[in-house]
Amino acid sequence: MSSGQWEVVGKNKKSQNGKLKQDDKKPPKSGPKLEDVVPHSQIKSFYSGMEIDDDRKPAKGKNGDKKGKKQEKKEPSKPKPPKTIEGAFELIDATELATIITTNKIRFSNAPLVWLKEVANFLNSKTQIEVDDPTFSQHPTLYPLSVVPEDIKTSLENVFQDAGKSNAQLFFDITLTALANDMSRGQSVNGHRVLLQILAKIYPEFCVASVPKSASLRNSYQNRPPIGLTLLWAFGQGGLSDFAIGMKAWQDLFLPVIELKNYSKYVVQYLSKLLDRHAMEAKVTQDQLLNMFDLVNSKRNGIPKDLSSDLIKQLNKYKDIYFNKSGNKLQVTFNQIMKKLPNQYLSGITLDPYNQVLVESLVDCLERDDSCNATWRQLFHKCSKQSATVLEYIDNHWSEVSPRLKSKSLKATVAQFKEVSADTLRGKKKDETIVKTNKICQDILDRMTSTRRFPWLWASFFLLVAICGLVAYDVSRVGGNFPKSATGKVFKDLGILEHSQHAWQKTLSTSARGYLWLETNAPIYYTNTIEFCKPYGQLSKDAFLIALKKASVLYENVKDYVVEKTPVVVSTIESYAPGLIDNVQSYTSAGITAVKKYSYDYYSLTADYLKTKVFVGDWAPEVLQNKTQTALNATRFHVSTYFHWFREQVHIYSEIP
Incomplete structure (x- = not known):
């Protein structure tokens, strides 16, 4: 600028002949600094009130750096990621999910599987929570579906309904494979879990629709317990709503791996939950019961002792479900179960828990179907040792078993078996089993003919009160002196006091001896009377039961007739008096509500009054x-x-x- 004209800085100038000047090769010099032109004392005034727009430096005001730090903008804190599946689902926006579903339906209207895969990806991305227990054994049965908000759950159920059953079943199989693959890669699969639960709830049959494929998938990952247990958990979801589906899944997919250490406990736990959940409405056929006996018998020795004991308990529950709905025709069942017992005499500790369940099943047959005694008597020669096992169980548990069985039929069965045993004992060789069985039969017969304890305390009390009550009261008024009592004076005036005293002592002596005789002999006569009257009492009971059944049938017929004709009566009333029934129902409901309210109020007032005043x-x-x-x-x-x-x-x- 020494020449007073502007100069272009940063470009190479050429000479007139096109060659660079030698001075132009040097870097250009920067302009003069402010400190060189303005005195040092005035430099601060040039920066007064100026702000620096650079985001990396804080703005400075009149007070320097302190005020600049206060004027910095605070960035909003990021929300903490959820630590549980519940928290993750609570953070999901139902509107966002509905938008994704709607968008995919529009873009891929003919590809429902695309919608469902996008939903699965969305849920997996939003629920990236690590799960320690793949079977959720410490959570409620329907977890994690039970913690999904209702609006999200409704959207997922609707999208499955819109996709159709065939696409839903295909997606179920695809999701099972994706579940295993994603877990092997360490990815989140909580979205897969929830979708499988919803599908199993809507279509339980999907869980056992392709058992060979499911078994192959399970075998591929059974050496990786977290994935294998997760697959078993998914296979068992259909059983939560359908008992038959759950039992098929357990028998075909769970039971084959019960002998593997990492799976044994969960296999038994699933069966326990299944039986407890459906104990009231489940139904088991005879073939299913017999098949269950065989399956448990084949696997019970290959698992730890404590789990084997739990498995037998579940078999006992399964047996109870069968007998509760079996009816009263159990001769075939009795025959088949008797043949499943080992052909040997099982006594004491040799009767293991499994065989004890078989014996208890035979007792259940005898209890519910009296004709099973006839079937049993026909099996004496073929199943003598098994019969001995059953008889010893009945003898050892007499107080528990005898009230459940009909004494007449049981007595005939035991007596006949005793005769068979006696015939065998006449031979030269005496089987120890037959000897023991003969003693057991005799013990049972003695128990059935033993007398019950007579209530002599009450009999003696009423007898003596009837004879001596008035006289004892009269004598007690004069201190126990009979001649001074009113009764004694009357006897003295009549001249029979001495005779009456003698008669009184004789009466007391005779009554005392009679009481002791009654105490000894009354139980015998009481037992004979009961035995004589028992057939007539049973006949009366049977007649009463028949009448009760007839009344029940009549009640059901009347009920069905009323249910059938009620719509006709209602429509007739509506045609002649429209709205009358609705009005009556509304007035009745209002009246009942009022009665409940006032009854509760009066009850509260009365209770408070009694509590505070009385x-x-x-x-x-x-x-x-x-x-x-x-x-x-x-x-x-x-x-x-x-x-x-x-x-x-x-x-x-x-x-x-």
Whole structure:
């Protein structure tokens, strides 16, 4: 600028002949600095009020750096990622999910599988939570579907309905494979889990629609327990709503891996949950029961002892489900189960839990179908050792089993088996099993003919009260002196006091001896009377049951007739008086509501009044309870004292000639 004209800086100037000047090869010099032109004391005034727009430097004001730091903009804090599946689903925007579904339906209207895959990817991306327990054993049965918000769940169910059943089934198989593959890559699969649960809830049959493919997929990953358990968990979801589906999945997909250490516990736990969940409405056929016996018998020795015990418990539950819905025709079942027992005499500890379930099943057959006794008697020669096992079980559990069985039929069966045993014992060689069985039969027969304890305490009480009540009261008024009592004076005036005293002592002596005789012999006559009246009582019971069944049938017919004719009556009333029924129902509902309300109000008022005005002080519940307990203790003491006194008097008077 020394020449007073502008100069272009940064470009190479050429000479007139087109060659670069030698000075142009040097870098251009920068312009003069502000410090060289303006005095140092005035430099600060040039920067006063100026702001630097560079984002990397804080703005400075009059007060320097402190004010600049305060004027910095604070960035919004990022939301913390969820730590549970519940939290992840709560953060999902239902509107966003609905938009994705709608968009894919429009773009791929003829490709439902694309919609479903996009939904799966979306859910997996939003629920990236690590799962420690792939079977969710510490959570509710329907977890994680149970924590999905209702609006999201509704959207997912609707998209499956729109896709159609065939596409949904294909997607179910695809998702099972994707579940295993994604887990092997370490990716999140919680979205797959929820979608499989929803499909199993809508279409339970999908879980067992292709058992060979499912078994092949399970075998491919059974050496990787987290993936294998997750697949079993997915296969078992259909059983939560359908018992038959669950049992088929357990038998075909769960049971083959029960002997593997990492799977045994979950296989038994799933069966337990399945039986507990469907215990009331489930139904088991005879073939299914017998097949279950064989399956458990083949696997029970290949698992740990504690799990084997749990498996037998589940078999017992399965057996109970069968007998609860089996009806009263069980001769074939009895025959088949009897043949499943080992052909040997199982006594004491040799009767293992599995065979004990078989024996209990035979007892259930005898309880529900009395004709099974006839079937049993026909099997004596073919199944003598098995029959001995059953008889010993009945003898060892007599108090529990005998009330469930009909004594007449059981007595005939045991007596016939005893005869068969006696015929065998006449030979030269005596089988120890037959000897023991003969003793067991005799023990059972003795139990069935033994007398019940006669209630002699009550009989003696009423007898003596009837004979001596009035006289004892009269004598007690004069301190126990009979001649001074009203009865004694009358006897003295009549001249029969001495005779009456002698007669009284004789009466007491005779009554005491009679009481002791009754105490000894009354139980025998009581038992004979019961045995004589039992057939007539049974006949009356059968007649009552027949009448009850007829009444039940009549009730059902009347009920069906009323249900059938109710719509006709309602339509007739509506044609003649439109809206009458609705009005009556509304008034009735309002009346019932009012009655409930006022009843509750009056009940509350009465309860408050009794609590605050009546049952206070000496009438407080605690005081009344203490007084009642004291009175009961005193009564119990006096009754016990009287009983001992009475027994002493009986023995004293019984010795008087």
